[in-house]
Every structure is written in C-alpha cells, then in structure tokens.
Amino acid sequence: xxxxxxxxxxxxxxxxxxxxxxxxxxxxxxxxxxxxxxxxxxxxxxxxxxxxxxxxxxxxxxxxxxxxxxxxxxxxxxxxxxxxxxxxxxxxxxxxxxxxx
Amino acid sequence: xxxxxxxxxxxxxxxxxxxxxxxxxxxxxxxxxxxxxxxxxxxxxxxxxxxxxxxxxxxxxxxxxxxxxxxxxxxxxxxxxxxxxxxxxxxxxxxxxxxxxxxxxxxxxxxxxxxxxxxxxxxxxxxxxxxxxx
Numbered sequence: 001x002x003x004x005x006x007x008x009x010x011x012x013x014x015x016x017x018x019x020x021x022x023x024x025x026x027x028x029x030x031x032x033x034x035x036x037x038x039x040x041x042x043x044x045x046x047x048x049x050x051x052x053x054x055x056x057x058x059x060x061x062x063x064x065x066x067x068x069x070x071x072x073x074x075x076x077x078x079x080x081x082x083x084x085x086x087x088x089x090x091x092x093x094x095x096x097x098x099x100x101x
Numbered sequence: 102x103x104x105x106x107x108x109x110x111x112x113x114x115x116x117x118x119x120x121x122x123x124x125x126x127x128x129x130x131x132x133x134x135x136x137x138x139x140x141x142x143x144x145x146x147x148x149x150x151x152x153x154x155x156x157x158x159x160x161x162x163x164x165x166x167x168x169x170x171x172x173x174x175x176x177x178x179x180x181x182x183x184x185x186x187x188x189x190x191x192x193x194x195x196x197x198x199x200x201x202x203x204x205x206x207x208x209x210x211x212x213x214x215x216x217x218x219x220x221x222x223x224x225x226x227x228x229x230x231x232x233x234x235x
Binding site: 002003004007008078081082085086089090091092093094095096097099100 | 109110112114115116118119120128137138139140186188200203205207209210
C-alpha cells in the first residue's frame with residue numbers, strides 16, 4: 001500500500017476512531033459501529049470504504065451486511081518508510097559532515 | 102485531506118557544519134559535490150523549474166523538479182523514484198556561531214498531487230493495483 005494513502009486515511013479523527021474501535025473491539029459491521037458512535041451508519045460506512053482503500057481493514061460479507069476486521073499491515077509499511085528515509089539522511093549527512101571534518 | 106502538506110508524513114534531520122553557509126550551499130547545488138555525499142551521481146541546476154536527477158549507487162534513478170531556491174538559504178525540490186514514492190525535499194541553511202546548521206526535511210507526497218495513478222507509484226503492491234482498478 002502507498003504509505004501516503006495510509007497516513008491520509010488516518011488523518012481524519014472520526015475515521016481513526018472507527019479504526020480504533022475495530023482494533024480494540026474486534027470485527028464489526030457499519031451498523032454495529034454506528035450504534036456506539038455519534039454518527040450515522042452511512043457516515044461510518046463511508047469511513048470504512050476509505051479504510052478499506054488504504055488496506056487498513058478487511059471486508060467479510062455477512063448476509064446483507066459486511067463485517068470489517070482491522071488489518072495492521074499497512075501501518076508497518078508506513079513505519080518502515082519513515083525508518084528508511086531517516087536512516088538514509090543520517091548516512092548522507094554524516095558523509096557530508098566528514099567532508100568538512 | 103490532501104490539501105495541507107503539514108498533514109503528510111515527514112522526516113527531518115539536521116547537522117551543524119564548520120563552514121560558512123555559502124560553502125555548504127555549494128555542496129547542495131554543485132552536482133559533483135552533491136553526489137559525493139548523496140551516494141550517487143547527481144545532476145542539479147539551482148533554479149526553480151529545473152530538473153534534478155540522481156543515479157544512486159544502488160536502486161533506480163530518482164528524478165524530479167527544483168521548486169524553490171533562495172541562494173545560500175534554502176532549496177526545495179520534489180522527486181520520485183522509478184518504482185517508488187513522490188516526496189518533497191527541503192534544505193534550509195542557518196548561520197550559527199560554529200558555522201552553518203543544515204536542516205533537511207523529506208515529506209511524503211500523496212500520489213493525487215502528482216497526477217499519477219497509484220499503480221504507477223507502487224506497481225509492486227497488488228493491493229494498490231486493486232485499489233486503482235476499483
């Protein structure tokens with residue numbers, strides 16, 4: 001998954017709340033999630049579509065509804081990207097520093 | 102959601118070098134000097150709109166465009182690897198007692214700002230391709 005899309009999916013506080021509830025409360029449908037949140041089922045469903053596009057949830061069709069589970073995989077990709085870029089600049093700046101040493 | 106660059110993931114590092122800002126500037130804008138520490142062959146013209154390319158010692162060529170230049174103070178460009186992600190790189194130079202503090206910040210850009218489809222950005226990821234096709 002594209003790390004920037006993962007981050008964008010997490011940038012909305014309500015969407016992050018939906019994801020947090022899935023991660024802590026286990027699999028749930030949009031109806032179940034909306035029952036304990038101050039937003040409509042439609043609003044929850046929209047956030048779930050965005051989370052699905054970012055690869056942060058998995059869809060499991062259950063009758064007329066879809067049950068969602070949290071998928072932590074893309075978070076690891078994002079962390080890995082940040083680590084790699086940080087390591088690269090550490091190495092480059094150290095090399096630059098040596099030319100002035 | 103994609104509007105404000107400050108919403109995006111970024112990595113920032115700094116180093117203080119025992120040299121005047123103008124000397125450090127040379128090491129940021131003279132291709133052969135940049136290549137020495139960037140670990141690759143770099144072609145750069147410090148002028149907004151000019152291309153920048155880097156052929157790393159390992160991995161695909163990185164290419165992009167210089168966006169902002171304030172000689173001796175600041176240079177910014179955006180680039181992307183052939184199989185990687187678009188990012189923005191900002192360098193700022195500040196004179197300090199010991200010489201010059203150089204700060205670099207690399208920010209992940211959303212693919213939507215580049216006008217490129219996600220499958221182009223991350224063609225190795227099957228889920229990204231599915232997302233693009235959906």
